[in-house]
Structures are given as structure tokens and as C-alpha cells.
Amino acid sequence: MESKWILNRRRFLKTAGAAAVAGTAGLLEAPKKAWAGEGKLATLIDLTRCDGCRDLPVPACVSACKRIKTGTLDEPVDPIPVPFPSGKVEDWSKKREVSDRLTPYNLIYVQKAQVESNGEKQALFIPRRCMHCDNPACATICPFAANHKFENGAVVIDADTCFGGAKCKTVCPWEIPQRQSGIGVYLKVLPTLMGNGIMVKCDLCGDLLSQGKEPACIGACPQKAMAIGPRGEIMARAEALAKGIGGHLYGKRENGGTATLYVSPVPFETLSATLKPAPGRPGLYPVERRMEKTDGLGKAVLAAPALGIAAGVAGAFSFISKRKNRLKGGE
Amino acid sequence: MSERILEEQNRVVRHGGIELAEHWIIALSGLVLLLSGLFELPVAARYGIISIPGLAWSGDFITSLSVHYAASVVFIAASVFHLLYHGLAGERELLPQKGDIGTSIAVIKTFFGKGEEPPFGKYLPEQRLAYLGMAVIIAGLILSGLVKTWKNVYAPDMSHAVVLWATWLHNIFFVLFVLAFVAHIGAILLKPNRPLARGIFTGKIRLDYARHRHPLWMAAIEGNRPSPPENESSSDEALSGTAGAAAEAPSATQPDSAPPPDPGAAESSTPATPPEAGRNGE
Numbered sequence: 001m002e003s004k005w006i007l008n009r010r011r012f013l014k015t016a017g018a019a020a021v022a023g024t025a026g027l028l029e030a031p032k033k034a035w036a037g038e039g040k041l042a043t044l045i046d047l048t049r050c051d052g053c054r055d056l057p058v059p060a061c062v063s064a065c066k067r068i069k070t071g072t073l074d075e076p077v078d079p080i081p082v083p084f085p086s087g088k089v090e091d092w093s094k095k096r097e098v099s100d101r102l103t104p105y106n107l108i109y110v111q112k113a114q115v116e117s118n119g120e121k122q123a124l125f126i127p128r129r130c131m132h133c134d135n136p137a138c139a140t141i142c143p144f145a146a147n148h149k150f151e152n153g154a155v156v157i158d159a160d161t162c163f164g165g166a167k168c169k170t171v172c173p174w175e176i177p178q179r180q181s182g183i184g185v186y187l188k189v190l191p192t193l194m195g196n197g198i199m200v201k202c203d204l205c206g207d208l209l210s211q212g213k214e215p216a217c218i219g220a221c222p223q224k225a226m227a228i229g230p231r232g233e234i235m236a237r238a239e240a241l242a243k244g245i246g247g248h249l250y251g252k253r254e255n256g257g258t259a260t261l262y263v264s265p266v267p268f269e270t271l272s273a274t275l276k277p278a279p280g281r282p283g284l285y286p287v288e289r290r291m292e293k294t295d296g297l298g299k300a301v302l303a304a305p306a307l308g309i310a311a312g313v314a315g316a317f318s319f320i321s322k323r324k325n326r327l328k329g330g331e
Numbered sequence: 332m333s334e335r336i337l338e339e340q341n342r343v344v345r346h347g348g349i350e351l352a353e354h355w356i357i358a359l360s361g362l363v364l365l366l367s368g369l370f371e372l373p374v375a376a377r378y379g380i381i382s383i384p385g386l387a388w389s390g391d392f393i394t395s396l397s398v399h400y401a402a403s404v405v406f407i408a409a410s411v412f413h414l415l416y417h418g419l420a421g422e423r424e425l426l427p428q429k430g431d432i433g434t435s436i437a438v439i440k441t442f443f444g445k446g447e448e449p450p451f452g453k454y455l456p457e458q459r460l461a462y463l464g465m466a467v468i469i470a471g472l473i474l475s476g477l478v479k480t481w482k483n484v485y486a487p488d489m490s491h492a493v494v495l496w497a498t499w500l501h502n503i504f505f506v507l508f509v510l511a512f513v514a515h516i517g518a519i520l521l522k523p524n525r526p527l528a529r530g531i532f533t534g535k536i537r538l539d540y541a542r543h544r545h546p547l548w549m550a551a552i553e554g555n556r557p558s559p560p561e562n563e564s565s566s567d568e569a570l571s572g573t574a575g576a577a578a579e580a581p582s583a584t585q586p587d588s589a590p591p592p593d594p595g596a597a598e599s600s601t602p603a604t605p606p607e608a609g610r611n612g613e
Contacts, residue, residue, distance in 0.1 A: 086377065135487045141392055143372050145498035149488045165373035171392055290393050291483070297400035298484040302477060304404045308411025315349070315412065316419035323420075 040153045040259070041204070042234035043218070045127055047264040048245060049225035052110050052125030058099045059110045061127055064220030066099070068205065069107060073159065073198070076182025081191035083181075090179045090197060101280035102128070104180035104200035108217050111281065113274045117266040124264065124271065127217065127226065128282055130155060130176045130202040134257035137291045138168035138177065147177075147199070153231065153259040154204035161185060163195030171290070173255050174282035177201040231259065238263050256289030333534070334453075334552050342535040343549070345453065345527075349416070351534050356409040357469075363402035364472075365512070368505055370395040400480070407473050424453050427463050431456035442521060453548035455524075461515065468507045475501040
């Protein structure tokens with residue numbers, strides 16, 4: 001799993017240099033190779049460009065994602081074990097064509113928001129997928145380390161070790177990971193009592209990135225509404241773009257920061273108000289990183305050994321002194 | 332060292348205040364860790380634990396993580412304190428000694444009526460082995476837990492290999508911790524060991540019991556060790572230093588040295604043979 005993320009430093013320097021030159025060519029020209037290098041990546045989604053592929057039955061990014069992910073999941077067993085006590089099996093394998101929400105077989109979809117801004121009615125289209133948060137609770141609290149944030153910024157679930165307990169979905173502020181029952185290691189342990197499948201979400205097309213290619217959705221976009229590149233560069237582009245159009249950013253601070261930046265001409269509060277969050281259809285509301293509240297205690301945990309050392313050494317010193325005094329007949 | 336004989340009460344002080352505090356702080360924080368750690372698996376909502384009064388928080392992973400962290404601070408500080416305090420003071424009575432495995436097997440056989448127990452020092456050989464086992468488990472839990480905590484707070488993108496190791500070691504040691512806890516309670520429930528249970532609450536155990544089952548320890552306290560010594564550590568200097576006036580030192584083979592009149596003694600009757608007396612639990 002990890003090996004595909006181990007990237008070559010020399011290639012990075014070479015491509016990053018090339019990207020720096022190429023970067024001036026156009027704000028939204030995806031740097032062709034930079035994202036194959038070492039270092040953190042980020043993606044930019046420009047809502048001024050995305051038109052939801054109105055002429056197509058399914059937006060190009062969604063089709064491309066479906067296409068590249070076809071056959072990557074094992075086939076669910078039949079019948080799928082019924083989990084105790086809920087009895088709730090989540091089987092999307094017979095509805096793989098669904099493209100208007102997130103499912104284990106549809107890792108990106110495009111939301112439509114009808115908004116009125118500056119007296120004008122307009123439709124905005126918002127591609128939605130995993131935000132690849134900077135400090136993702138979904139990954140850090142996975143009890144089996146099946147979900148992990150890699151050095152390049154991609155948050156990836158390993159289908160081979162995921163039990164489908166859906167803890168990641170519970171702690172994700174957008175409830176992005178989707179469950180497919182009947183697949184995974186849980187079948188070999190206690191299928192009705194522990195776990196319930198595998199969790200699936202966007203992995204930023206790690207296989208393509210390792211080949212120096214861009215994620216399928218980004219490459220397929222006819223409007224070039226999405227870009228991927230070195231984090232600093234993408235952040236700078238997003239901010240410059242937002243500033244240029246008097247627009248707004250989403251994803252920079254949400255959930256403590258993410259590797260996905262949306263740039264919108266209308267405020268996200270306005271967009272959020274028109275989007276009704278539903279299962280597989282996340283909102284665009286403000287999000288605080290809940291786990292941040294535990295960081296103080298976490299730091300105290302890391303300091304606890306020092307506390308124990310100080311107390312132990314002081315206690316032992318005092319004990320030994322007393323013992324010496326006693327042996328000298330002091331007592 | 333607070334070990335001393337209280338003839339009037341038919342008691343001997345086995346643990347000092349520091350040892351009792353260490354034990355209970357580690358035990359209670361360990362239990363909180365065990366439960367809150369369990370709740371880090373998605374079990375509480377699935378199995379209705381959240382509907383148990385007082386456990387509604389168990390279904391919220393962030394809250395149970397906070398509880399886990401809070402208990403960890405206490406658990407880690409107490410464990411490290413224990414290691415350094417007793418390590419630097421040279422107290423090694425709880426560390427396994429040569430022959431402990433064989434002796435433990437012999438002792439376990441006596442529980443089934445086979446053979447007789449040898450005379451013991453302060454700790455039973457199986458206690459020393461169990462201590463080492465629990466110490467290894469706790470060290471494994473702490474070290475792997477610290478890596479996981481570092482990842483949570485500072486480095487969510489640390490090497491996946493390191494995170495996998497830390498996570499799975501933490502999970503495996505968690506299972507071993509549960510098993511060790513069950514074995515620990517099981518050992519206390521064994522009839523011959525029951526007189527020891529009082530010690531972890533009050534620090535004292537029955538003197539007549541100690542004279543029968545732990546004669547080597549008693550001899551050490553009373554400054555009249557039989558030879559060859561079964562065990563005991565370098566801290567014996569301290570022990571002999573504190574070996575109070577005390578009564579006549581009973582030897583391992585003279586269990587009849589009369590305990591003073593005492594209700595505890597009445598319970599257990601004046602021992603006729605060492606093993607019998609030891610098993611007349613309270």
C-alpha cells in the first residue's frame with residue numbers, strides 16, 4: 001500500500017521546477033507532473049468553471065471516476081451476512097449506475113445549487129468527493145489503521161484491512177465514506193458480529209499519481225475546473241483566483257484544513273442554504289475539527305512519561321536518602 | 332520500606348502506602364482505559380451500550396478518546412513512576428528469579444492436591460512471573476499508545492508502516508491486557524491466595540498466614556533469614572535495617588510459633604501444617 005506513495009525526490013525537484021515555469025501559463029492549467037513528486041498535494045475546484053456537463057447524461061468527472069474504479073472492488077458474497085443486531089446490510093452492488101450521490105461505486109458526484117446572487121439567479125455546480133483533510137479523524141481513529149493519510153496528502157482506505165465498521169463515516173463531518181457490505185476481511189472473522197463490509201471513498205487515484213498522471217476526474221474535466229499540484233502552489237492559486245473574482249474559499253479552514261479548495265463566486269453560506277444534506281449528499285456548511293478538542297489532552301499524554309520520570313526520580317532519591325540515614329543509625 | 336510485624340493485631344505490613352497507591356491508580360486508570368479503548372471500536376451504538384445509564388458517551392468516539400487520553404495521563408505517569416522509583420531504589424522482589432517457572436508449576440499442582448508448597452518469600456513465584464508479564468503488556472500498550480497519540484496530535488501523515496505497527500501492537504496488547512486482568516482476578520479467587528487479597532486493600536495480611544506460607548519473607552523481616560535464601564533482593568539491607576525488634580523469628584519449619592490472641596487467628600485456627608493454615612482463607 002505504502003510503496004505506491006514513495007516518490008522519487010529527484011523527479012520531484014525536476015518536475016516541481018518545470019511546474020514553477022509552467023505555472024505562469026495559466027491559473028487553472030494543471031501542472032502536468034508536479035503532483036507526481038514528493039511533498040503535499042492539493043486540489044482546486046473552480047466553481048466559476050464547472051457547468052455540471054449539462055450536455056452529458058453524467059458529468060465527465062463522474063463517468064471517468066466510475067470507469068477507472070470499475071472492477072477495483074471485490075464482488076460481494078451472496079448472500080451477504082446479516083449483521084447482528086441491526087440486520088442492516090448496505091448493498092450498492094445492484095445499483096452501481098447511481099451517479100447522483102456518493103456510493104461505494106460512485107466516489108464523486110456533482111451537486112447543483114440554484115442561487116440568487118447580486119439580484120441574479122444562477123446555477124452553480126459543485127463536484128463533491130472526499131476533501132482529503134489535513135488531520136482527518138476518519139484516518140487517525142481507524143482502529144485498524146486501515147485508513148491513513150499519506151505524505152502526499154491523500155487519505156486512503158485499504159480495502160484489505162477495513163472491517164466496514166463505519167467509524168470513519170461517523171466522524172467525517174461530511175459523512176463521505178460509503179459502505180459496501182459483503183466484501184472484506186470481516187467475512188473471515190465474525191461476519192455477523194464484527195464489521196459489515198468495507199468503506200469506500202475517493203483515494204485521489206493513487207495509482208495514477210504514482211505513474212505521474214493526474215486523477216481521473218481532473219483529467220476528464222472539459223472545463224478544466226479542477227487542478228492538482230503542490231499544495232503551496234494550489235493554495236496560492238486558489239486565493240489569487242478568489243481575490244480576482246471577489247469570490248470565496250471553502251476547504252482551507254474547514255475541519256482544520258483540507259487538501260481540497262473550492263473557489264466560488266457566491267458565498268458558501270448561500271450555497272449551503274440551498275443544499276439539503278442527505279445520506280451520500282454532503283452539505284457545504286462550516287465545519288470545525290472536533291478532534292482538536294482532544295489535542296490538549298493528547299499533548300498531556302505525550303508529557304506523562306516526563307511527569308512519571310520526574311516523580312519517580314525524586315521519590316527514589318528521597319527513599320534512598322532515608323534508607324542511608326537509617327543504615328547509619330539515624331533512626 | 333514499611334514492612335513490619337504487628338504482633339498485637341496478628342498482621343504483617345506487606346505493602347506501603349506508595350505501593351498501594353501505585354497499584355490502585357494503575358488498576359483504576361487501567362480499567363477506564365480498557366473500557367474507553369473498547370469503545371474506540373464501533374461497538375457501543377451497535378450493541379446498545381449507549382442506552383445504559385451513564386454510558387451514553389460511549390458511542391461518541393471523540394468523547395471516548397478524551398476519556399482514554401485522560402486516563403492515559405494517570406496510567407503512564409504512575410507506571411513510569413513505579414518503574415523508576417522501585418528500580419532506582421533497587422527493589423527487585425517482584426522480578427522473576429531462576430527456577431520460578433518450575434516452582435510455579437509445582438505450586439499450581441498443589442492447588443489440585445498434588446505435593447506440597449515450598450516455603451515462599453514475600454511473593455509467590457507465579458506472582459513474579461505474572462508481574463513481568465503484566466509489565467511487558469503495559470509497556471507495550473504505553474509505547475504503542477504514545478506513537479498513536481503523536482500521530483493524532485502532530486503527524487497524521489507519519490509512515491503508514493509505523494502506524495500499522497503501533498495500531499496492531501496496541502490491539503494485541505489490549506487483548507493480552509484483558510486476559511492478564513482476568514487471570515489476575517482469577518488468581519486472587521484461588522482459595523490458597525485469598526488471604527493475600529486483604530493486603531492490596533489495607534497493606535496488611537494475616538501474620539499467622541504469612542508465617543506459614545511466606546516464612547522466607549518473615550525471616551528476612553525479622554533479620555533471621557534461613558539459608559539458603561530462596562530469593563529476596565538487594566533491598567534486603569533495607570529490610571534488615573528496619574527489621575524491628577519483633578518477636579522471635581519463626582523458621583520455615585516452625586509454623587507453630589504461636590500467634591497472639593487475635594480474632595484473625597481464631598478464624599484461621601492455629602495452623603497445624605503450613606499448607607492447611609495457608610488455605611484457611613478469610
